[in-house]
Amino acid sequence: MMRIGILAGGGRLPLMIAESAAARGTGVHIVAIRGEADPEIARFPHTWVNLGQIGRMLATLRREGGEQLVIAGGVRRPDFWHVRPDAGFFASLPQIFGLVAAGGDDSVLTRVVRFFEQKGLQVWGAHEIAPDLLADAGDLGQTGLNEQGRRDASIGFAVRRRLARLDAGQSVVVADGRVLAIEGAEGTDRMLERVLDLRDREGVDERQGVLAKGPKPGQELRIDMPVIGPRTVDSVVAAGLAGIAVESNGVLVLDREETLRRADANACAVHGLAATLSARG
The missing domain is CATH 3.40.50.20 (Rossmann fold)
Structure with missing residues (x-):
């Protein structure tokens, strides 16, 4: 054993x-x-x-x-x-x-x-x-990304790749083709607080936009695999975003049942996007 x-x-x-x-x-x-x-x-x-x-x-x-x-x-x-x-x-x-x-x-x-x-x-x-913790490809919950959401996710993944050499950009928020925030040292939750402040200042009421998250090229995944969980969903919904796009087989989903229950209850998409597909965006 x-x-x-x-x-x-x-x-x-x-x-x-x-x-x-x-x-x-x-x-x-x-x-x-x-x-x-x-x-x-x-x-x-x-x-x-x-x-x-x-x-x-x-x-x-x-x-x-x-x-x-x-x-x-x-x-x-x-x-x-x-x-x-x-x-x-x-x-x-x-x-x-x-x-x-x-x-x-x-x-x-x-x-x-x-x-x-x-x-x-x-x-x-x-x-x-624990490979069962990895995000699969496709819709993980009951709500899927719409076409604009998929385009936003592709832009977010493209931005992440460009930022890799700067040791930044594990997460990016994109809404209607516009980059709203890039994750820095503060982490995903604090970045989403910035997004909420920005949307409040701009008076945006409609839920739109995607949190795009995945590992940086060359990231030491044995000790720093990106994760999402129930708190991520809560923060995404609070920030007025429509969904989460993660790199399939590159992000861990913590407490998967509770994470997807909260996402479904708030019509928040959680989608696994293959790295090869995101690279075409």
Whole structure:
């Protein structure tokens, strides 16, 4: 039986990976970061660590995870006064300083993966361990994108591709052929708040426009796969948009049943667009 360790930060994703892997017969052990991971991880075999306990973290992943690792969930910038480092932390100081000094999200994430690989662990992506979380192609819910929505989605995907070299643009909002917003460091939810403010100022009442979301070319998907979930749907509806277009097999759908229930209740389209098709737009 395959075993895997899950290094769990905040959010629902670590739990959903554990559930999916366990359902497939994979042995799971969660190494949960204190102050970040959901207490519900106690449903699975688990070990709590703080960010300074690198030695304990690595030893547990090797022993309980069969040297196989998936990293999932968010981690806030730590308060180094409360890290409580162990011997493994001090032994890894050169690599840790390299992570802190790295510029750009992609550079940092690539170095995180490399750090664990250098420690003898094989790093997997959430999409490889829990492929059932990936968005399919086509309409995921009961509401489909209309023709204008499909054109907006194609424009959004084209903009995302152009922005790839700038380490930006995982999400783009397009309405009636006009780019309304491009995701920056603030994340998707904050970007959608900007869209709502813009539409309020312009007095737009009709629901139109699409959130186009997918991975950037060259993005380190083993640790940074784009996601949507119930909160994404709520934010899209609140921003007055008509739907969400995601790159099929390139975006994870969290809590799929609840996500699509909310989308259907609000006539919000959720559509998976193949990368090859979006490239023609």
